[in-house]
Amino acid sequence: MDQTGKIGIFDSGIGGVTVLKEIIKILPYEDYVYYSDSKNNPYGDKTNEEVQKICDNIVKYLIEQDCKIIVIACNTASTKAVEFLRKKYTKMTFVAIEPAYKMVHDYSYENPTLVMATKGTIESEKFNLLLKKYDNHKTYVLPCVGLADIIEQGDRKQIKQYLNDNIGIYKNKVKNVVLGCTHYPLIQKEIEEVLGKVEFFNGASSLAKHLKEILKQKKLLRFPGISNTLNVQSTLNIEFKDSQGIEEKEKRFYSLLQK
Numbered sequence: 001m002d003q004t005g006k007i008g009i010f011d012s013g014i015g016g017v018t019v020l021k022e023i024i025k026i027l028p029y030e031d032y033v034y035y036s037d038s039k040n041n042p043y044g045d046k047t048n049e050e051v052q053k054i055c056d057n058i059v060k061y062l063i064e065q066d067c068k069i070i071v072i073a074c075n076t077a078s079t080k081a082v083e084f085l086r087k088k089y090t091k092m093t094f095v096a097i098e099p100a101y102k103m104v105h106d107y108s109y110e111n112p113t114l115v116m117a118t119k120g121t122i123e124s125e126k127f128n129l130l131l132k133k134y135d136n137h138k139t140y141v142l143p144c145v146g147l148a149d150i151i152e153q154g155d156r157k158q159i160k161q162y163l164n165d166n167i168g169i170y171k172n173k174v175k176n177v178v179l180g181c182t183h184y185p186l187i188q189k190e191i192e193e194v195l196g197k198v199e200f201f202n203g204a205s206s207l208a209k210h211l212k213e214i215l216k217q218k219k220l221l222r223f224p225g226i227s228n229t230l231n232v233q234s235t236l237n238i239e240f241k242d243s244q245g246i247e248e249k250e251k252r253f254y255s256l257l258q259k
């Protein structure tokens with residue numbers, strides 16, 4: 001493993017683009033492979049064993065693509081599979097996203113909070129430990145069954161309907177919203193249409209800083225001496241792979257990346 005290796009990143013679809021966007025802002029000189037596992041989407045309702053098996057195959061693929069580090073850009077996969085992966089691939093470093101609930105504790109403790117995530121994330125031991133540790137005692141936890149799937153399909157009408165039906169009751173009740181699934185930052189506007197102005201908490205930018213720090217520590221950072229403020233568009237090298245090979249996904253991915 002050396003500096004020239006790629007950064008591998010995966011999610012159960014294109015939602016992880018919200019994480020990649022934060023990463024490329026501060027690591028524009030790296031090469032990336034993004035794996036969108038639309039074939040197995042959604043992960044939220046699968047058992048731990050199923051998600052571990054799926055992630056195992058993705059990791060094998062990313063290692064074959066010469067990845068020097070792997071980012072799990074899916075909260076559900078992080079909660080269900082990161083420990084399994086770390087045990088199995090001891091030479092690989094995994095950086096995993098988690099719901100930004102600690103940020104609420106640090107920056108907006110007083111305010112009522114809604115945590116939105118998949119059922120899998122919310123039921124996981126990892127998330128419950130996080131909740132217990134940073135509880136502000138004004139938190140509603142909402143398993144958004146099926147929401148990641150609708151976002152993945154990109155059907156705006158269905159998304160609006162889902163939000164009206166499921167989060168409408170929190171209008172005027174919450175000021176903070178934790179986006180505990182990497183698909184959800186894609187619908188911030190629609191969430192605010194239902195809840196009104198709220199503050200969003202998303203773990204992607206902290207993950208990006210953490211990733212850069214780890215690459216530095218492990219001497220895996222490409223061009224460590226160069227500042228990171230170059231024009232990102234002209235330098236990026238991002239390969240996209242979808243597990244079903246859907247061309248439309250690729251188009252949506254690149255268009256979201258540029259927004």
Ligand code: DGL
Pocket residue numbers: 011012015016041042043044045073074075076077118121148149180181182183
């Ligand atoms: N983006 C994934 C997450 O962060 C979606 C999970 C799913 O496929 O259900 O949890």
